[in-house]
Amino acid sequence: MELKRSWVGAANSTETEFPLNNLPYGVFSHGDAEPHCGVAIGDQILDVTALEQAGLIREGVEPVFNLPAWNAFMAIGPEAWAAFRAHLTEILAEGAAAQDRLTPYLVPQTGAQMHMPFAVSEYTDFYAGKHHATNVGTMFRGPENALPPNWLHIPIGYNGRASSVVVSGTDIRRPWGQLKGPNDSAPRWAPSARFDIELEMGAIVGVPSDGPISVDQAFENIFGYVLLNDWSARDIQAWEYQPLGPFQAKATATTISPWIVTTAALEPFRCATPEREVELLPHLSDTGPMLYDIDLNVRLNEHTICTTNYNVMYYSAAQQLAHHTSSGCPMRIGDLLGSGTISGPEPDQRGSLLELSWGGKDPLSLPDGSSRSFIEDGDRLALRGRAMAETYQIGFGPCIGTLLPALEDPFKG
Amino acid sequence: MELKRSWVGAANSTETEFPLNNLPYGVFSHGDAEPHCGVAIGDQILDVTALEQAGLIREGVEPVFNLPAWNAFMAIGPEAWAAFRAHLTEILAEGAAAQDRLTPYLVPQTGAQMHMPFAVSEYTDFYAGKHHATNVGTMFRGPENALPPNWLHIPIGYNGRASSVVVSGTDIRRPWGQLKGPNDSAPRWAPSARFDIELEMGAIVGVPSDGPISVDQAFENIFGYVLLNDWSARDIQAWEYQPLGPFQAKATATTISPWIVTTAALEPFRCATPEREVELLPHLSDTGPMLYDIDLNVRLNEHTICTTNYNVMYYSAAQQLAHHTSSGCPMRIGDLLGSGTISGPEPDQRGSLLELSWGGKDPLSLPDGSSRSFIEDGDRLALRGRAMAETYQIGFGPCIGTLLPALEDPFKG
Numbered sequence: 088m089e090l091k092r093s094w095v096g097a098a099n100s101t102e103t104e105f106p107l108n109n110l111p112y113g114v115f116s117h118g119d120a121e122p123h124c125g126v127a128i129g130d131q132i133l134d135v136t137a138l139e140q141a142g143l144i145r146e147g148v149e150p151v152f153n154l155p156a157w158n159a160f161m162a163i164g165p166e167a168w169a170a171f172r173a174h175l176t177e178i179l180a181e182g183a184a185a186q187d188r189l190t191p192y193l194v195p196q197t198g199a200q201m202h203m204p205f206a207v208s209e210y211t212d213f214y215a216g217k218h219h220a221t222n223v224g225t226m227f228r229g230p231e232n233a234l235p236p237n238w239l240h241i242p243i244g245y246n247g248r249a250s251s252v253v254v255s256g257t258d259i260r261r262p263w264g265q266l267k268g269p270n271d272s273a274p275r276w277a278p279s280a281r282f283d284i285e286l287e288m289g290a291i292v293g294v295p296s297d298g299p300i301s302v303d304q305a306f307e308n309i310f311g312y313v314l315l316n317d318w319s320a321r322d323i324q325a326w327e328y329q330p331l332g333p334f335q336a337k338a339t340a341t342t343i344s345p346w347i348v349t350t351a352a353l354e355p356f357r358c359a360t361p362e363r364e365v366e367l368l369p370h371l372s373d374t375g376p377m378l379y380d381i382d383l384n385v386r387l388n389e390h391t392i393c394t395t396n397y398n399v400m401y402y403s404a405a406q407q408l409a410h411h412t413s414s415g416c417p418m419r420i421g422d423l424l425g426s427g428t429i430s431g432p433e434p435d436q437r438g439s440l441l442e443l444s445w446g447g448k449d450p451l452s453l454p455d456g457s458s459r460s461f462i463e464d465g466d467r468l469a470l471r472g473r474a475m476a477e478t479y480q481i482g483f484g485p486c487i488g489t490l491l492p493a494l495e496d497p498f499k500g
Numbered sequence: 501m502e503l504k505r506s507w508v509g510a511a512n513s514t515e516t517e518f519p520l521n522n523l524p525y526g527v528f529s530h531g532d533a534e535p536h537c538g539v540a541i542g543d544q545i546l547d548v549t550a551l552e553q554a555g556l557i558r559e560g561v562e563p564v565f566n567l568p569a570w571n572a573f574m575a576i577g578p579e580a581w582a583a584f585r586a587h588l589t590e591i592l593a594e595g596a597a598a599q600d601r602l603t604p605y606l607v608p609q610t611g612a613q614m615h616m617p618f619a620v621s622e623y624t625d626f627y628a629g630k631h632h633a634t635n636v637g638t639m640f641r642g643p644e645n646a647l648p649p650n651w652l653h654i655p656i657g658y659n660g661r662a663s664s665v666v667v668s669g670t671d672i673r674r675p676w677g678q679l680k681g682p683n684d685s686a687p688r689w690a691p692s693a694r695f696d697i698e699l700e701m702g703a704i705v706g707v708p709s710d711g712p713i714s715v716d717q718a719f720e721n722i723f724g725y726v727l728l729n730d731w732s733a734r735d736i737q738a739w740e741y742q743p744l745g746p747f748q749a750k751a752t753a754t755t756i757s758p759w760i761v762t763t764a765a766l767e768p769f770r771c772a773t774p775e776r777e778v779e780l781l782p783h784l785s786d787t788g789p790m791l792y793d794i795d796l797n798v799r800l801n802e803h804t805i806c807t808t809n810y811n812v813m814y815y816s817a818a819q820q821l822a823h824h825t826s827s828g829c830p831m832r833i834g835d836l837l838g839s840g841t842i843s844g845p846e847p848d849q850r851g852s853l854l855e856l857s858w859g860g861k862d863p864l865s866l867p868d869g870s871s872r873s874f875i876e877d878g879d880r881l882a883l884r885g886r887a888m889a890e891t892y893q894i895g896f897g898p899c900i901g902t903l904l905p906a907l908e909d910p911f912k913g
Contacts, residue, residue, distance in 0.1 A: 299910035
């Protein structure tokens with residue numbers, strides 16, 4: 088857990104999210120260039136696409152970078168992932184002979200535009216945070232029936248909408264939907280009045296599979312992680328979700344961070360899932376520490392409204408992926424698995440406004456004197472995540488979205 | 501509704517599914533050729549890929565066929581779809597000057613292998629059959645609460661798994677899953693014992709959209725239809741589906757027919773949805789006849805177990821697609837929308853074994869003396885669909901799958 092020093096000066100700062108220990112993967116553009124692959128180091132981006140084109144990345148690594156997505160790199164497999172990371176670690180290390188040769192290939196992050204780091208094949212969202220599930224269940228069904236009977240036995244998940252996943256910085260438009268309150272006699276068509284965030288981590292499948300895989304294999308098949316905000320229209324969801332689950336409530340947008348942090352970079356931060364309340368069936372059992380110790384927070388405009396950690400989740404992404412394949416479901420490169428909302432046990436550790444305002448019954452007071460039950464037009468929501476070592480930290484870049492007002496009735500005129 | 505006669509003799513038979521009026525699109529291979537695009541006519545396939553390569557398809561049509569999918573053709577848009585169909589209709593018509601020139605480009609269907617006709621971007625399954633929803637709801641919640649309160653107001657849908665969609669003829673492996681009967685004290689890991697079919701139609705999105713679209717626009721954006729069998733593990737579903745909907749129960753496989761029948765070919769068979777029991781909100785209202793009169797049947801081995809018609813559905817695919825976009829959800833070329841199970845009002849018109857055997861309580865007797873509650877290993881399920889005119893019929897080819905026995909525990913060894 089020691090900082091690896093780099094000849095890129097800013098990478099050695101205790102403040103940076105991008106020391107040599109991280110080396111996260113993103114897609115960027117600058118000037119007139121088309122979006123293409125880059126690696127964050129300190130306050131710079133190493134243009135691996137240009138390096139590849141110049142023949143400066145060592146032999147044996149396939150030409151995979153001149154694309155607006157890391158999917159082709161994922162396809163060359165875990166051994167090549169490890170070799171490339173080792174190579175980057177070597178050429179960017181303090182004292183590396185490559186420094187003069189590589190310097191022209193650094194692009195300042197401040198001048199770059201970030202894009203979706205990978206093409207999302209399919210998107211699945213889970214419900215694997217016990218505090219979140221308990222909070223939501225208590226609100227809707229009372230404390231005795233808070234957790235559904237299956238919750239402690241399987242990582243509950245549902246398929247989301249890959250086409251709606253966007254990169255940090257993309258504005259989000261408040262959706263319209265069919266709404267019906269408990270006392271309304273009929274549904275009506277109106278803008279969502281209970282639009283919310285969900286603080287999550289997203290795991291990216293990097294190795295395809297064609298049948299059931301074990302938790303250990305699932306762990307090996309995960310390429311890396313992003314921060315993920317699963318925007319949710321609670322009022323649309325309340326009316327639509329019985330009996331087949333959330334649909335349009337979750338389809339407006341899901342925002343991810345611009346940088347994919349690899350499982351290799353997260354390796355020093357592995358930690359165990361919480362103690363099991365009932366034993367899991369063998370195919371889902373814990374076989375080692377597969378969660379990660381990652382500090383997380385949410386800011387609404389300039390106010391921190393939630394501080395928690397990924398290590399509170401009941402199921403790891405590896406367990407979720409194993410369960411996902413259990414019926415024989417084929418998984419593909421670029422499949423994205425949302426962790427489920429990450430809420431800690433304390434009130435200020437809750438990862439959604441639904442929980443923070445207890446369904447709007449107890450609005451959240453902000454330091455500027457305003458209060459929130461749900462998101463208001465113009466609110467800017469920012470997720471951050473940092474894995475903290477003694478001498479360095481690694482992060483994902485911010486995961487930001489600003490809520491724009493609803494359009495005039497989109498079905499009129 | 502008159503048969504258009506073709507110089508391909510078999511296309512004029514009253515028995516063929518593929519008269520000149522149909523011209524459905526598929527992907528085939530024969531000999532050593534890679535899978536590529538073709539058009540069914542009578543007992544032949546017109547190799548439009550080879551025609552394109554030989555420069556024999558008239559100017560103005562882009563080179564889009566030398567691919568194992570019709571997605572690139574969809575991308576050139578509805579005007580080009582219409583022009584290409586008009587061109588095919590002309591060159592394949594009885595007396596066409598092109599006959600000698602085209603004859604070498606016909607491949608007998610008997611010698612061809614069919615493949616997935618398009619790349620499925622995302623797959624959504626609906627629940628839009630009122631008889632089906634009423635039957636299932638009655639079994640699970642009693643006749644008073646059979647239809648969920650939202651059912652008459654929105655086409656209920658959930659996201660399925662595009663990676664699991666396969667073409668007719670692909671064998672289906674009985675899945676394992678986590679099962680818990682109502683009297684079991686704990687769940688167990690076992691092969692599904694209640695594996696089922698769902699008789700559906702699938703609508704294919706051919707025009708992308710980036711925000712809410714009207715029912716009329718949705719109708720225009722649909723490229724065509726396939727038959728669809730949404731294989732379902734009822735016992736996995738019963739344990740997993742609360743609160744977020746079906747997940748692994750629906751992820752083993754979904755089978756589609758090899759031929760896409762275009763909306764242009766189905767135009768003469770348009771019909772209205774049933775009378776509305778409650779008025780739909782304006783953005784989902786019927787604006788014209790958008791269902792189709794298509795006779796459907798299911799055979800289990802050699803026995804017909806269901807005979808129904810697509811015209812019984814409560815919501816059209818256009819209404820489903822409009823609802824799908826209502827939150828701003830982007831739709832892409834190749835998105836597949838399952839209609840929901842198509843059951844008619846009579847017992848022998850039910851499109852699933854769950855309904856035909858009333859949840860296993862009243863097993864279905866087959867003419868060979870055997871009976872079925874759910875599918876047994878080795879059973880071959882075949883869906884057929886025909887739109888019937890007085891002098892011709894148009895079909896999709898069969899939608900077939902045979903159930904293979906479950907593997908030994910896939911998580912062992």
